[in-house]
Amino acid sequence: METTARRPGRPSDPRIDEQLLRGTQDLLVEQGYERLTMDAVAQRCGASKATIYRRWPSKAALVVAAAAAALQAPDVPDTGDLRTDLLECGRAYLQREGRDSQILAAVMSASRYDPALRDAAQHALGAPFGNLFEQVLSRAVDREGVSAVVDVPTLAQVFPAIAYQQVAAQGRLITEQDVVRVVDGVLLPALAAQATFAAGARR
Amino acid sequence: METTARRPGRPSDPRIDEQLLRGTQDLLVEQGYERLTMDAVAQRCGASKATIYRRWPSKAALVVAAAAAALQAPDVPDTGDLRTDLLECGRAYLQREGRDSQILAAVMSASRYDPALRDAAQHALGAPFGNLFEQVLSRAVDREGVSAVVDVPTLAQVFPAIAYQQVAAQGRLITEQDVVRVVDGVLLPALAAQATFAAGARR
DNA sequence: CTGTTTGAGTACCTTATAGTATCGATACGG
DNA sequence: CCGTATCGATACTATAAGGTACTCAAACAG
Numbered sequence: 455m456e457t458t459a460r461r462p463g464r465p466s467d468p469r470i471d472e473q474l475l476r477g478t479q480d481l482l483v484e485q486g487y488e489r490l491t492m493d494a495v496a497q498r499c500g501a502s503k504a505t506i507y508r509r510w511p512s513k514a515a516l517v518v519a520a521a522a523a524a525l526q527a528p529d530v531p532d533t534g535d536l537r538t539d540l541l542e543c544g545r546a547y548l549q550r551e552g553r554d555s556q557i558l559a560a561v562m563s564a565s566r567y568d569p570a571l572r573d574a575a576q577h578a579l580g581a582p583f584g585n586l587f588e589q590v591l592s593r594a595v596d597r598e599g600v601s602a603v604v605d606v607p608t609l610a611q612v613f614p615a616i617a618y619q620q621v622a623a624q625g626r627l628i629t630e631q632d633v634v635r636v637v638d639g640v641l642l643p644a645l646a647a648q649a650t651f652a653a654g655a656r657r
Numbered sequence: 658m659e660t661t662a663r664r665p666g667r668p669s670d671p672r673i674d675e676q677l678l679r680g681t682q683d684l685l686v687e688q689g690y691e692r693l694t695m696d697a698v699a700q701r702c703g704a705s706k707a708t709i710y711r712r713w714p715s716k717a718a719l720v721v722a723a724a725a726a727a728l729q730a731p732d733v734p735d736t737g738d739l740r741t742d743l744l745e746c747g748r749a750y751l752q753r754e755g756r757d758s759q760i761l762a763a764v765m766s767a768s769r770y771d772p773a774l775r776d777a778a779q780h781a782l783g784a785p786f787g788n789l790f791e792q793v794l795s796r797a798v799d800r801e802g803v804s805a806v807v808d809v810p811t812l813a814q815v816f817p818a819i820a821y822q823q824v825a826a827q828g829r830l831i832t833e834q835d836v837v838r839v840v841d842g843v844l845l846p847a848l849a850a851q852a853t854f855a856a857g858a859r860r
Numbered sequence: 861c862t863g864t865t866t867g868a869g870t871a872c873c874t875t876a877t878a879g880t881a882t883c884g885a886t887a888c889g890g
Numbered sequence: 891c892c893g894t895a896t897c898g899a900t901a902c903t904a905t906a907a908g909g910t911a912c913t914c915a916a917a918c919a920g
Contacts, residue, residue, distance in 0.1 A: 463865025464917040470867085486770040488691040491907060502868045503909080513908065563766040567689040605842035612815060612843060619818040639808035640815060644843050647850030666895025667887040673897085694877060705898045706879080716878065 466508070473499045474506060478520035483556045487517060487564030487571070514571055521561045524554045530589045539590045540641055544613055544633030546586065555628075559618060587613055594645070604645060612640055669711070676702045677709060681723035686759045690720060690767030690774070717774055724764045727757040733792045742793045743844055747816055747836030749789065758831075762821060790816055797848070807848060815843055 477499040481490045492513055496503045510516040531542035565571035587610035595604050613636050617628050680702040684693045695716055699706045713719040734745035768774035790813035798807050816839050820831050 461865075462863070462919055464867075466866060489770055492909080493907075496868095500868080502870085504869090504911090505867060507909070508866075560769075563769070566766070567692055605838065608838050608842040611819060615822040616814060616818040618822045635808065635811050639811040640843060640847050643847035643850035645846075645850075647846035647848075664895075665889055665893070667897080669896060695879080696877075699898090703898080705900085707881085707899090708897060710879070711896075 470499075470501060470505060471509060474501060474509065474516070475520045475523045478516055479524050479553070479557050482517065482520065482560040483553060486560045487568075490517070492516075514568065517561060518571060521557055524557045528586065530586060532590075532593070536590075536594045536645075537637065537642060539594075540587070540637045541633055543586045543590055544628075544637060545630070555617065562618075587611075591641075591645075609641060609644055612636065673702075673704060673708060674712060677704060677712065677719070678723045678726045681719055682727050682756070682760050685720065685723065685763040686756060689763045690771075693720070695719075717771065720764060721774060724760055727760045731789065733789060735793075735796070739793075739797045739848075740840065740845060742797075743790070743840045744836055746789045746793055747831075747840060748833070758820065765821070790814075794844075794848075812844060812847055815839065 474495065477495050478490070481494055481498065485494070490513075492503055492506060495501075495516070496506060506516060510519055528546035531539045531546070533539055533542070561571055588606060591604070591606045591610055595606060613633075616632070616636055620628060620632070677698065680698050681693070684697055684701065688697070693716075695706055695709060698704075698719070699709060709719060713722055731749035734742045734749070736742055736745070764774055791809060794807070794809045794813055798809060816836075819835070819839055823831060823835070
């Protein structure tokens with residue numbers, strides 16, 4: 455039994471799928487969701503609109519597919535040193551800033567007024583970035599014994615929020631300096647303080 | 658000398674200005690910038706498009722005016738207690754969340770791809786919210802003597818960034834809990850830690 | 861070779877929207 | 891009153907964009 459029931463006729467070219475998704479991603483970065491047009495995607499990829507609509511039923515579906523394709527969760531760093539790990543989280547984020555995160559920022563901005571996009575964005579963006587910091591932070595809490603006091607979810611939210619706001623609202627890309635700034639200026643101090651509080655409770 | 662050189666003809670009704678700005682604000686919240694239409698503004702206000710265009714030359718100008726009208730800087734709290742002041746900063750922000758901040762979030766999202774809106778948003782939103790926390794924090798630094806170590810600008814950025822991201826990206830309004838969460842979970846710990854560091858330096 | 865599907869190209873349909881123009885009515889100053 | 895400007899209403903222009911339909915060429919199976 456052929457599971458891939460070979461259909462008659464010319465098979466669709468998977469490279470065209472990739473091209474279309476990449477082109478859609480580029481245009482999302484450059485133009486945003488609302489200004490991205492199907493004609494522009496087709497023209498940039500040297501494809502025809504029929505080719506697009508044979509693959510995805512609508513603009514929203516195409517954009518969602520492009521955003522999903524752009525996203526792949528980075529590895530959770532584990533060097534043994536908390537500061538290094540946190541910086542690494544930021545840098546993983548930073549690498550994506552140049553492109554992937556802008557794609558997702560564009561989708562997220564638009565999804566505020568487009569429920570169809572909303573679900574996909576929530577599903578595709580919520581997990582990887584939040585979890586990165588959350589895992590490193592909660593692991594540090596377990597190991598370093600800075601336990602119950604620390605509000606890990608909120609701390610994990612800090613960097614993604616700043617990055618998103620900086621990109622979506624101000625149009626400024628995240629730099630290495632930004633990463634250091636937030637880690638050393640907010641996250642580590644916050645953790646250290648609550649370690650101090652916990653220690654102070656013994657007094 | 659009449660400074661308001663009285664022009665001949667029927668004077669324009671200032672109440673209509675207000676109505677149009679309010680209607681524009683409402684539609685910004687509900688629809689976002691791209692989906693806001695001049696016809697919708699006119700219809701909602703029972704006005705005609707000619708009336709709008711007699712006041713503002715373009716959609717961008719109207720929206721900018723509406724956003725500017727929505728914004729008025731809150732007072733910087735000064736109760737003597739740092740935590741109370743920080744919570745108050747968040748609450749001032751919170752009050753605006755229900756409406757004004759959504760307006761500005763809508764404008765900011767769109768301004769990423771529209772330079773004309775961009776300047777207005779930067780000018781109208783950058784100052785009041787950033788400065789609120791910045792003033793309270795740097796005053797605390799001066800008074801409490803937690804000086805040189807603290808990265809005030811970055812800390813001042815934390816709450817506005819989280820609020821913006823939560824509103825623009827997730828569509829969730831800021832709650833009292835969010836304010837407490839950030840102040841107690843991030844800002845105060847970060848300040849306390851650096852006070853500790855400073856104190857530790859004496860050792 | 862025949863039938864089927866994919867592909868680029870293109871013309872087209874429908875709807876939406878920024879912006880303009882016109883009209884009769886109204887409100888104001890002189 | 892008369893000129894002038896505003897107001898609501900409506901029609902209109904121009905353009906843009908999502909989506910569909912059609913043509914002809916190419917790729918694959920039998």
